[in-house]
Amino acid sequence: MTTRQTKSESAEAGSPGLRDRAADAYEGARERAIETYDATRSKAKEGVGETPLMALGGGLALGALLAALLPRTKAEDKLLGPVGGRITGGAKAAAEAARDAGREKLTELNITRDAGTSAVQSLFKGLGDAARVSGEAALGAVRKKDQ
Numbered sequence: 001m002t003t004r005q006t007k008s009e010s011a012e013a014g015s016p017g018l019r020d021r022a023a024d025a026y027e028g029a030r031e032r033a034i035e036t037y038d039a040t041r042s043k044a045k046e047g048v049g050e051t052p053l054m055a056l057g058g059g060l061a062l063g064a065l066l067a068a069l070l071p072r073t074k075a076e077d078k079l080l081g082p083v084g085g086r087i088t089g090g091a092k093a094a095a096e097a098a099r100d101a102g103r104e105k106l107t108e109l110n111i112t113r114d115a116g117t118s119a120v121q122s123l124f125k126g127l128g129d130a131a132r133v134s135g136e137a138a139l140g141a142v143r144k145k146d147q
Helices: 007-050 052-069 074-080 082-108 113-146
Strands: none
Touching: 074 082
16 A cells, blocks of 8 residues: 555645635634724714714715716616706706805805814913913912912
């Protein structure tokens, strides 16, 4: 009897090791993908909570980009035909009207970039003043107690 193995027997003998390594690699990649997804989802929720209007605008822009990149199908052309152009035109007009109305309302409420910058500067100045006055009051209380 010989102890030589055929190529197929040798491959079968080595397969469990390869399969185990492949399964481990797959599982590791799967776990990393899940962790990345969870972290990204968490950060996205935080971002949406802080700036919901920007998230809405980003979602609309992403949807428009995807719609522009996807090719039109024959079924769409057949079913929608001339209606598709009117729908597209109406959607563009609605988006422009919404954008313009939103900008006008923000301007009316004095919610502009300059107003925001001014508000932040005013807030920091107020915080600085409050810290200075608090420090002076604490120092005055300590001096009175020592006298």
